[in-house]
Amino acid sequence: MKNIKKIVLGNKINSKVFSLGSEVYIVGGYLRDTLIGKESGDIDYVVRGNIRQFAMQLLAQRRRGAEAQKKLEGASIVELKRDRMIRLVLKNGLTLDFTELQGSIRDNLGGRDFTMNALAWLPGTGLIDLFNGAKDIARRRIKAISIDNFRNDPLRLLRAYRFVSEFGWKAEPETRNIVKHLRKKIRKSAPERITLEFFKLLNFKNFHKALKMASDDGLFECFLSITHKRLLENIKTIPSLELCIKKLPLKFKQNIEKSFSQELTLHGLLRLEQVLYGSSLNRNRLRLSRVIRERLKKTHKLLHKAEKQDIFSQENLFNTFFKAKDSAFDLLILSGNIKLLGQLESFKKIWKRSLLTSEEIMDITGLKGGVKLGRLIYGLKKMQFEGKLKTKKEAVTWLKLYYL
Template identity: 25%
Template sequence: MATIPKLIRKLGKEAYNLYIVGGYIRDRILNREAKDYDFVVQEDAEKIAKLAAEKLGGTFVPFMEEKGTYRVVVGDEILDFTNLRGEDIYIDLAHRDFTMNAMAIKLTDYFEFEYIIDPFGGMMDIKNREIKHVGVMTFKEDPLRALRAVRFAATYKFDIDEGTKAKIREEAALIKQVAPERIMNEIFIILKEKNSHKYLRMMEDLKLMENIFEEVAKMKEVGKCYYHLTNAWIHSLKTVEEYENIINSMRFPKDVYDIVSEYLDRKLSSDNKVKDIIKLGALFHDIGKPESIYIDTENRVHFYNHETKGAEIVKKIASRMKMPKKESSLLKKLVLYHMKPLMYYVNGGPTNKSLFRFFSELKDDSIAILLLSQADFTATRLNLGKEEEIPKFTDYITKLLKRYVEFKETEKPLLSPLDIIINFDVKDGKKLGQILYEIRKNRFYGEIQDKEDAVEFVKERMKINKV
């Protein structure tokens, strides 16, 4: 908050050539903290930005020179300086995206909000919690604005004006012109919301989803079958909703709650969290179904190995959308393994051997797969009107999560490598690793309880295998 008054003092007479515009004014009206400042400069933005960097002790960055924008970074605050578009501030504001962002105020009038320049009624729209586009060229000038409308709706819990919705639908295909990195940045922000399923559905309603992800159209063609009464896409949106219900309530025993919450809050790259990427996994878990349709002799539809096909498809999507490697890897894993817990369930539950292998292969991402499986099952059973089956499957997933807690506990060895080397004269590294692995595995099985059991196990193994 102290940045603006300080900037006015430091810039002196140059401050009279600046306007504060856009989001900062919006956030001040909403009493939200803002650390990003956008300034329009009547004369030379580069000169003013360099002066501001010098006076404030910040770093000058030629951010988007081709658009006449220069950035100054001061601590954790970002100040952008842009040359005025057009002859005056009114023309400049006419080129902005939404009315709530199309306001300005002279830098020197900072404390006099009655002097806000508001030619499109932005303050009234903020009061009414409504997002309205500024003009007929809003989305043609920058098609990403269509997706930003959804992002603003998600972030501020505003509604999008019906006229603006109609315009977005009309020009939705323009989103294909936008760089994938910019698109994914907006989607990742939307996914951070606790109830992002509402805004994914909004993207669908505005025809943005299938114009961003062409594969969605095929998912809509996969209609009802033995397991579903709706198409694969509607089911997938419902799965995201059920996943969010699970993680928003977190009704787990404390030991499970602790390990699940820590995992979900882990940061990947670009400040994305694991829990947000699982939403993408839920959205695309059935994306392989259109490529996997099989109709049996009784005219029933099946989707054998759709998870394998789906993993190949999301790998291509992640590459096309320039997703970071960590996010891409987790997304592929979610799609590839999402059927595993259900397959165990319908076959009477996993054996110790299969569960240990599952946990060993997926490690902490086992948690993501289990939660996705629960959401998928819940969405399916709600759709079929078989709600009575949900509690049993929920209990099953909770039990598997508890088994994963036990699996994690086996990471702390009962015997150290040195214990085995000294007491059993094992010098071969490969054999040593195998013994440690077998101790851990049998501990998970419940056949080894403590250090004494582990010692006895090694003794017996040495006798049998003559190590």
């Protein structure tokens, strides 16, 4: 707490912002993260006056802060009209958000979601904490400021659990009661916003705790098309999924935390596939990218098939990998068959390059393309995958016997 001034002003960009002389405050998550010792990827400012002019003035100023100016060079300027915000995206990934201060700083902070985010900092004044946010941060509590703030922006109902997932903190009983009371209003939020907030929840390490809590409070049934019973069953299997991921060989773990689509990591995607299993994807209030939707459809279809027949037997494995394609990795993880990952790697190599090329098969058979050629290519690769063909000579002999 005593070092917050040193940390804030030690940031050269903050110093440069304050040097412009306007009434400008740092607010929100940056201060929260500073208090808990976490590095923040963005800084929010509220400014009295024209925020576009202020941002342009910041970029144009060259007299002070050479280090800060270097960081600001090449920044992209984005105007978010819905949020009435100007955003500067720096080359290093840091974002600076500028919002116009309407009314007093008390009004601004009083309209925020949680006490831990209702913080402001001003040179000469220091930390402005009107709702005991610092105290709640110290006690690891997620506490709503008022029910009206949730009515004004129902996405905050889901955000409460996203913060549970991110920090592992406790959502106060009164805050959870607000969610229970207003849960149906989440449907008023745009599907795109719900999706990104839900994906953030899935990306963080305490997601299982957050999922169970939000499910118990009846929030998910308001935007996910899945029965409560099925959802609980899916959530119960999450620890097994995480254990399976933990046991992955290092070469498979290396990419699992990388972004897949819509800011969802591959790890988060596996969690999404598990949570939504048995749901009606077209009826969920989620705006999914095409690649995520197709991945879910394919994985869920094969998982459902696996409940009725052994699609992972040596006899069926090649066909399973063929149908799964890019979803094959997900399928093995979600079904607990990580022991087959080595065979999946073999499948990928064979499918990319088998004993005979398509051109060589056409030369031998006289085929110019079409379904017959496709079947021969598939059969040849399958025989190679199963170890029945090991050399090019064996492949040619098999092809002549099979087709000619």
